[in-house]
Structure formats: C-alpha cells, structure tokens
Amino acid sequence: MAIEFLSTKDQDIVLRCMKSVSSFIDDSEKHTRLGIEADELERLIEQWPGIDDRDQAGGGFLAINNSLNEVCHGFRIATSEWGNWFDTPMEEVQSAYGRWLALTGTSGGNTLRAVSLVRSHRERHPSGAKAPRFLAAFSARLKSCPFARLH
Numbered sequence: 001m002a003i004e005f006l007s008t009k010d011q012d013i014v015l016r017c018m019k020s021v022s023s024f025i026d027d028s029e030k031h032t033r034l035g036i037e038a039d040e041l042e043r044l045i046e047q048w049p050g051i052d053d054r055d056q057a058g059g060g061f062l063a064i065n066n067s068l069n070e071v072c073h074g075f076r077i078a079t080s081e082w083g084n085w086f087d088t089p090m091e092e093v094q095s096a097y098g099r100w101l102a103l104t105g106t107s108g109g110n111t112l113r114a115v116s117l118v119r120s121h122r123e124r125h126p127s128g129a130k131a132p133r134f135l136a137a138f139s140a141r142l143k144s145c146p147f148a149r150l151h
Contacts, residue, residue, distance in 0.1 A: 002103035003053045003064065010096040013088060015048050017067040020085045024075050033070065035062040053104065061104070068097040 003011060022045065027038035034041065036059045044051050044063045051060035071077070072094050077085060086093065 001053050002100055003049060003051065005103050006100060010099055011049050013093055013096040014064055014068065014100065015045070016086055017071045017093065018045050018063055020077065021067040021070050025070065034066040064100065068100065072097055
C-alpha cells in the first residue's frame with residue numbers, strides 16, 4: 001500500500017485533506033465528487049492509517065486521491081482558515097499528493113477524479129441516462145487510459 005511508504009508528515013497531510021473534504025463538501029455531493037459516500041469517508045478517517053489504497057476503484061484509494069485532488073484543485077480554503085486545517089503551505093500538500101501518486105504508479109489526480117465521476121454516473125444511472133457533456137467527453141478520452149477501468 002502506497003500510504004505505508006509515505007512519511008509520517010505526508011500521512012498527516014493526507015488525513016487532514018480527508019477531514020477537510022469531509023467538512024467542506026456537503027454529504028449529498030460526496031459520492032459524486034469523491035466516488036464514495038459520506039459514511040464511507042468517515043469510516044476511512046476513523047480507520048486511519050489502516051486503510052487499503054491498492055485498488056484504484058476501492059474506497060481507500062478514492063478517498064485519498066479525490067480528497068487530495070479537491071484540496072489541491074477543487075474547492076478553495078480561505079487563507080484565514082487554512083491554518084485551522086493544515087500546518088503546512090499548499091505547496092507541501094501538492095508535493096505530498098505528487099509523492100503519493102508516484103507511489104501508486106498513477107499519473108494524475110484530475111484523470112482519476114474523472115474516472116470516479118464517470119463511474120459514479122454509471123452507477124446512479126444504470127439504464128444509460130445521458131451523462132453531462134463534460135462527463136461524456138471524459139468518458140470518451142478515458143477509454144484509452146490503461147488504469148481507467150470504466151466498464
């Protein structure tokens with residue numbers, strides 16, 4: 001598991017990302033934005049650091065990847081509130097994200113987030129309801145990605 005090979009500091013950054021995402025993203029949006037339900041995110045936070053991040057479609061991987069991605073590229077935490085969640089600058093969070101991605105052998109969070117969003121849409125609309133345009137575009141591009149198991 002990649003998380004085991006991160007430094008204690010990087011592990012703390014990942015946990016702080018998961019906690020901030022748990023607070024900042026409404027429960028009704030968690031599955032869409034993270035690929036997991038709110039209760040699963042809370043369970044993974046409680047189990048920290050004993051979570052499994054080996055399976056790219058698994059809850060541990062999705063929680064870590066998509067929480068880091070949200071903090072680095074998604075919602076914004078006001079400068080005045082940053083210190084309530086993190087004791088490191090944003091650049092260090094981004095670096096920790098890069099180190100975790102390298103350990104997992106994946107190339108980037110935005111692609112993995114897109115995989116999660118497409119998978120989420122398919123789970124919620126098994127009858128094949130038309131995906132929003134941005135998801136349809138991602139889905140088409142991701143079919144050629146070796147790690148994007150969409151089907």
